[in-house]
Amino acid sequence: MGESYGQSKYLLVLKDHATHYCELVVADTADSSVVTEALLDWHSRFGIPPEWVSDNGTHFKNEVVAELCRRLKSKQSFTLAYSPWINGSVVRANRDILQVMRAMILEYKISYKDWVGLFTGLQCPTPLKEFYLLETGELQTVPDSDAIDEFLEKLRSSIHDMHKDVEDQREKQRLLNKKRQRGENLVNFAVGDFVLRSRVDEKRGNKLQVTNRTFMPHV
Known part of the structure; x- marks a missing residue:
């Protein structure tokens, strides 16, 4: 200086x-x-x-x-x-x-x-x-705030849910990869999708009939 x-x-x-x-x-x-x-x-x-x-x-x-x-x-x-x-x-x-x-x-x-x-x-x-x-x-002593604790608890819960979703998606992808390695046919539709289904119609001489149906889960 x-x-x-x-x-x-x-x-x-x-x-x-x-x-x-x-x-x-x-x-x-x-x-x-x-x-x-x-x-x-x-x-x-x-x-x-x-x-x-x-x-x-x-x-x-x-x-x-x-x-x-x-x-x-x-x-x-x-x-x-x-x-x-x-x-x-x-x-x-x-x-x-x-x-x-x-x-x-x-x-x-x-x-x-x-x-x-x-x-x-x-x-x-x-x-x-x-x-x-x-x-x-x-x-200087900073007073405790209940809002801070509540926010941190919500943040921890949100991070936990996020990690859980990631783990679920990772597990699903791992199972799909194993099926591909075994040569299995993978289902390419989900609940609520429209699919074409073929069935034998006995009333019309055992002919195949193609119908359009909505795939619903079993109850």
Whole structure:
């Protein structure tokens, strides 16, 4: 980010891949202590992610962060720096952050060295705002809803019925395939179809008579 009137020169960007929530941490130096403190602060509020993805910077790839990863039972993965085909979402987030900072510096007509004060005053929207209170740093208790339980029960029942229909169709297809392999003649009509039936008419000298009938199930 460049120099400021204080000692802060770096901005650490943490991004959640699932929700695309970003968190920015102002730092004086880019070292393992800043990364470790930021990760512990993130984990204390949002939980432990199963995997960390970062570039091969020395502030990420070191024994301190590796030991933290081992103790938190997470997996650490590394990518090449400035590789949009691998970590394009983070590269795009960094570009957007720089654009927003430049625009706000021009809007408020302040020196570019005052970027720290401008950054700390931003209130970034987050999908977790319904559960996490930024003002107090506490989690908000979401009341239970009977409608949610009822909806989930209907959803489970619908999925169960759908799987049952699929299994029935699969079993029917399996039986038909076995009949084809044995060379049996398959019935190509269903209940309610019109079929031609031939029978011997004894009143007319044992001649065949073709009639049109509707195929009905046996009762």
